[in-house]
Amino acid sequence: MDVGFIGLGLMGRPMALNLMRAGHRLHVWSRRRESMQPLLEEGAGEGASAADIAAKAEVVISMVADAPDVEAVALGPNGVAAGARPGLVFVDMSTIAPAAAQSIAARLAERGVTMLDAPVSGGEVGAIDATLTIMVGGEEAAFEKARPLFEAMGRTVSRIGTSGAGQVAKACNQILTGVGVAAVAEALNFARKSGVDAGRVREALLGGFAYSRILENHGQRMLDRNFRPGFKAWMHQKDMRIVLEEAHRLGLALPSAAATAQMFNAMVGSGLGDEDSVAMLKLLERMSGGGE
Amino acid sequence: MDVGFIGLGLMGRPMALNLMRAGHRLHVWSRRRESMQPLLEEGAGEGASAADIAAKAEVVISMVADAPDVEAVALGPNGVAAGARPGLVFVDMSTIAPAAAQSIAARLAERGVTMLDAPVSGGEVGAIDATLTIMVGGEEAAFEKARPLFEAMGRTVSRIGTSGAGQVAKACNQILTGVGVAAVAEALNFARKSGVDAGRVREALLGGFAYSRILENHGQRMLDRNFRPGFKAWMHQKDMRIVLEEAHRLGLALPSAAATAQMFNAMVGSGLGDEDSVAMLKLLERMSGGGE
Numbered sequence: 027m028d029v030g031f032i033g034l035g036l037m038g039r040p041m042a043l044n045l046m047r048a049g050h051r052l053h054v055w056s057r058r059r060e061s062m063q064p065l066l067e068e069g070a071g072e073g074a075s076a077a078d079i080a081a082k083a084e085v086v087i088s089m090v091a092d093a094p095d096v097e098a099v100a101l102g103p104n105g106v107a108a109g110a111r112p113g114l115v116f117v118d119m120s121t122i123a124p125a126a127a128q129s130i131a132a133r134l135a136e137r138g139v140t141m142l143d144a145p146v147s148g149g150e151v152g153a154i155d156a157t158l159t160i161m162v163g164g165e166e167a168a169f170e171k172a173r174p175l176f177e178a179m180g181r182t183v184s185r186i187g188t189s190g191a192g193q194v195a196k197a198c199n200q201i202l203t204g205v206g207v208a209a210v211a212e213a214l215n216f217a218r219k220s221g222v223d224a225g226r227v228r229e230a231l232l233g234g235f236a237y238s239r240i241l242e243n244h245g246q247r248m249l250d251r252n253f254r255p256g257f258k259a260w261m262h263q264k265d266m267r268i269v270l271e272e273a274h275r276l277g278l279a280l281p282s283a284a285a286t287a288q289m290f291n292a293m294v295g296s297g298l299g300d301e302d303s304v305a306m307l308k309l310l311e312r313m314s315g316g317g318e
Numbered sequence: 319m320d321v322g323f324i325g326l327g328l329m330g331r332p333m334a335l336n337l338m339r340a341g342h343r344l345h346v347w348s349r350r351r352e353s354m355q356p357l358l359e360e361g362a363g364e365g366a367s368a369a370d371i372a373a374k375a376e377v378v379i380s381m382v383a384d385a386p387d388v389e390a391v392a393l394g395p396n397g398v399a400a401g402a403r404p405g406l407v408f409v410d411m412s413t414i415a416p417a418a419a420q421s422i423a424a425r426l427a428e429r430g431v432t433m434l435d436a437p438v439s440g441g442e443v444g445a446i447d448a449t450l451t452i453m454v455g456g457e458e459a460a461f462e463k464a465r466p467l468f469e470a471m472g473r474t475v476s477r478i479g480t481s482g483a484g485q486v487a488k489a490c491n492q493i494l495t496g497v498g499v500a501a502v503a504e505a506l507n508f509a510r511k512s513g514v515d516a517g518r519v520r521e522a523l524l525g526g527f528a529y530s531r532i533l534e535n536h537g538q539r540m541l542d543r544n545f546r547p548g549f550k551a552w553m554h555q556k557d558m559r560i561v562l563e564e565a566h567r568l569g570l571a572l573p574s575a576a577a578t579a580q581m582f583n584a585m586v587g588s589g590l591g592d593e594d595s596v597a598m599l600k601l602l603e604r605m606s607g608g609g610e
Contacts, residue, residue, distance in 0.1 A: 161519075184518065195514070195518075195522055195523065201508065203527050203528050205500070205574055206528070216568075217487070220568065221479075227453075227478060229476065230451065230453050230487055233451050234451035234531075235535070238498065239529045240527060279606060
């Protein structure tokens with residue numbers, strides 16, 4: 027399939043490479059030419075603009091930072107809508123607010139472009155290994171058209187519902203993983219400050235209802251004091267902002283998510299934003315007079 | 319082995335039955351004679367007091383509500399210490415504060431009794447099926463003596479460290495499960511209020527880093543609107559009080575655990591205390607103008 031790909035950063039580049047390995051013809055575009063280079067070397071075609079690659083592709087994928095970037099790529103001058111052939115499917119895999127995704131989808135629909143929101147979970151490792159969890163919102167027919175592409179990039183691919191539903195599922199994912207990291211950091215710090223071997227506590231709790239992939243994976247990284255990202259704290263901070271803005275819009279209380287969002291704010295404010303979210307442990311240690 | 323058992327409630331009764339099935343001779347005592355009845359019918363011996371069964375046993379187990387109950391059983395008039403033969407091991411399997419466990423253990427040691435703190439996780443089902451997680455603090459030799467009893471009641475048996483360490487591990491368990499229930503309730507309520515099928519969201523997230531046994535088990539019960547205990551909200555409220563009192567004593571911040579404790583307070587205050595902790599979802603629904 028002819029596929030356009032816009033946004034070749036930490037996540038987008040390995041995802042685009044996995045599409046090429048699956049036999050698809052890639053057309054790439056980026057404001058920064060150097061970020062296209064690795065894909066061009068693998069044989070991808072270079073587009074002059076988002077509109078240009080939209081004219082060459084059946085599906086255009088974007089993987090960018092935030093809603094204004096998606097809006098510019100989709101609807102801006104020389105954006106996807108400006109070049110799209112009839113029937114084009116635009117798949118945004120960035121993490122943005124559900125309401126923003128719905129708004130962009132509605133405006134694209136007026137111009138004959140069908141949009142899917144398809145945010146991912148699994149981080150850089152999942153992008154490289156094609157083991158991402160991909161949560162999709164939008165029309166069934168467009169989902170079926172894009173499905174082979176999703177399956178080349180991820181392991182768990184689910185259509186959650188109509189437009190915006192993928193972003194809602196991603197928001198739920200960020201609540202569970204963010205609060206999960208906070209709870210594990212609090213528990214391990216509590217154990218250590220109580221004079222108990224936090225590693226033995228983690229080991230004992232893995233066998234019961236306290237088991238989570240966060241306790242297993244992120245908990246071990248906390249014990250190893252391995253704070254390399256992974257998933258940077260400032261990115262989780264951004265995602266928690268989306269969650270809490272949606273909660274505000276919906277009139278919805280999220281007490282544990284709100285407490286966790288404050289901790290991500292404090293991580294960014296105290297210089298831990300570029301470390302992995304597991305550096306939440308460092309913040310708690312500093313707050314209780316210990317740590318590095 | 320001759321084993322004394324004090325506290326034959328929802329948890330204690332099936333635990334004591336599993337000890338009898340494993341071939342141990344049980345001696346039971348309770349202030350309320352009717353709670354002894356099922357054990358006496360199975361052939362357990364009836365004690366006249368805690369001191370009386372301590373005189374007949376190598377190991378005495380208690381499974382009661384809170385620290386003052388443990389203190390009365392262990393050190394009160396006609397308590398365990400008053401009747402103990404030399405070398406008796408007293409195993410408290412209740413959930414109490416680590417500092418309280420250490421204090422009782424120290425006073426028992428002065429009277430020749432060795433104490434283990436050995437709280438459990440896994441609820442009534444785990445007590446019946448002998449699949450409890452048992453977290454033990456205290457001396458190695460006493461742990462080895464009691465190990466066959468633990469293995470007759472639980473699946474995962476770990477000595478975490480010295481006196482109080484079992485209670486510290488249990489506190490960590492209650493942080494992770496309590497905050498876990500709150501996060502899952504918040505995420506599923508968020509999905510539903512966003513107009514998205516919460517069951518599909520749960521299903522999609524089980525495949526990624528958001529996976530937890532709480533999402534799998536408690537999440538399903540929330541979707542099924544099955545709020546039968548299980549583990550009652552007022553009991554989790556009590557455990558979160560212990561956690562936060564310890565945090566206060568240690569000068570330790572636990573932001574997500576603190577937010578969750580407030581939710582358990584609100585559950586008890588609004589009449590949900592006798593329902594399972596998964597009824598946290600009902601509380602969130604009431605707070606956002608929906609639900610039953």
